[in-house]
Amino acid sequence: MADVATAPPRAQHNWSIGWGDAGPFLALAALVAIGYLINPDFLSANNIANVVTRSAFIAIIAIGATFVISSGGLDLSVGSMAAFITGVMILFMNTVAPNVGTAAIPLGMAVALVTGIACGLLNGTIVTVGRIEPFIATLGTMGIFRALITYMTDGGTVAIDRSLRDAYRPVYFGDVLGVPIPILVSLAVAVVAAYVLYRTRYGRRCVAVGANEDVARYSGISVTRVRITAYVIQGACVAIAAICYVPRLGAATPTTGLLWELQVITAVVIGGTALRGGRGRVWGTVAGAVILEFIANLMVLSDFVSEYLVAAVQGVIIIIAMLIQRMSKR
């Protein structure tokens, strides 16, 4: 037996995932340094708070996407789902506001959350029970949600009722001890999400399903339940983001949340979550969302590149992130 233990190690894969773990934070630090060199205003407390606040809803949605993607799924519908939830919420609040006054706001939030969970349930059910590829299933619901918001707004805008505007305003523009509320909300979501993913049985199951569905099934894990739950978490996160986002927009339009799915998936992937599933990084995702917003901000602050090219730069980043993931696997 002894010679089994002392058998010389053979050439093995390098399992280290250094980039996946520390990479996003190093990239963020480098970006801050570069930003300061380009324009010292970049590091002003005001600008930083602004940028991070703006990254908050992508961060919140991307945290939900971290669950979906690490469980081996994908959700392309998040952008139009956000628009749809915003529309439902505003219409509901405007309808009840004459009767209940500002109590319409918490009620509206509850409606948003329920709508988000229902949307997630729909996606999850189509993917698992309907056994349709996540890409196709959520491409379908993406179209459905987008058409519904267009229909609800009649192609125009649905603005939040004037009587509610002031009362709702602090949810996006307010702060606690100087920290903007959206930042606090996204931190809270991240803390809860990190706990769920790393420290609960569900987190273990989620990652196991993403790593190898067969192993999960043979281990007695209900793959269907785990997958649906991931989509429900995603729906709830989209709802939370929409709730924070309403005061800033003030209205729902057919273009609300357009191409957010690109930013969300980019944030998740540059955060170190494996796109094929089996590895999720909640804080990496948050860093990824902030990186994306920093880059957009830098492009605005500097004169090197037109800000119209922001989406192009983000597209390039997701491709680079995938290349790095692939290379770090070798």
Place this chain on the structure above:
Amino acid sequence: MSAAHAHLPALEGAPVLRAERLAKEFGGVTVLSEVTLDIRPGEIHAIIGENGAGKSTLMRLLSGYLQPSDGELLMDGAPIRFHAPSQAQAAGIALVHQEILLAEALTVAENIFIGREITRFGRIDERAMREAAAAQLAAIGCSVSPRARVGDLSIANRQLVQIAKALLGTHRVVIFDEPTAVLTHEEVDPLLDIILALKQRGVAILYISHRLDEVERLADRVTVLRDGRMVGTYDADGLTPQRMASLMVGREFASLYPPKLERELGEPALDIAHAHVPGFVNDVSLTLRKGEILGLAGMIGAGRTELFEGLLGLLPASFGEVRLHGRPVHFRSPAEAARAGLGYLTEDRKGKGLLLGERLAPNLTLAALDRVHPFAGLDLAGEATQLDRAVRSYDIRLRSRDARAGQLSGGNQQKLLLAKVMLNDPTVLVIDEPTRGIDIANKSQIYAFIQSLVREGRSCIVISSEMQELIGLCDRILVMRSGRINGELTGDAMSESNVALYATSSVASEQALEENAHG
């Protein structure tokens, strides 16, 4: 080692290929050192050794996939260096890989000629390729059509296509890397015939295998590797599988199997009546008694695995009745079965058993999360304790607690998988291929472990394609064929020939058994 060299038989002919003090390091770690051997025309030279002994490294050095760190290769007495596999091929050395590396969507002919297509004026000449492929296949006695899609072929036929592909052109040395690992028992013989035919033609053959009985049948000489070093080269005459095992492991093996227990068996522990798994199992009934080790033999595809996948709700199935310790049960998922006390250890430990990229602790507790972590948050300290306990009780050898499951050797992966299933404390355990692809020392530990399970009052079903394993371990053997139970063997009737008979012939009469016993 010096004693071993005295055994060298005086074979005719100068060596085609000779390795002189061949060594290989990877990043400062020596994986192979001081290996000296030669291969002569018309001889079958077997290389045996446990996993990690350096067999694969040696193969890759000889076939140009790796370059030696030290020592040299001589071909016909002249030093030669291969910088790429193509150079070794050009020199007449072919390697038949262990895994089947073929494009499933392409035809047999397209696969054989992939990368070296026959062209006419720059256009691919399909007809010439098909004809040449047919000739090549006929030469190794394979009747597959060159037009067939590889994806539609059986594993055995794919292996033959792969051999035809490797042998395209003229070859002086052919290296077979565990060619029978993916084959069922009855598919092995035709392959061995092909290898013997190559030998007759004067080809020098290097044969790597885990199956020592095959080595005994085929080899002229046997070189044993252990821990990257040469134990010696031996004349195959008079080298028994048991002696080979001892040389590989470095200690004497009294027996691979623990002595059978003399005992009274208890009540039925698992009772399956009229199991149907559409497409796989047709009306199977069996009873496992408390404290029994019941073997389930048969060829791959006989429905053994599917019977239990159906029982666990992994495949659609219907049952007349299933009783576990006398209580009627119906499982919709492996989780329900585990709660009732039935554990199933999959045959596919890499694909269905373990998360290879995950650490050991999450792997260990994956099937028993509710048991190990009773509260909302994970009990990581408790989990670490469980891992310590598993490492100790199952003798799992690892370099670090932070290792990934994929970094363990096959044997240690199997022990980890065993520990994982045992965390649910099953009273009835079904182990599918308990020792596939693992080395002898670990095999013998796993056999001893299975016996200790039944000594504790648990009951065990062992599904295996290795007949000796079932005969050495089990109290009783059921043989399945084409989805049915075709025979039951106990006591002295548990012989390889009887198992093979029931596994392959539709009506195995008492008379046939009788003849077999005497002939």
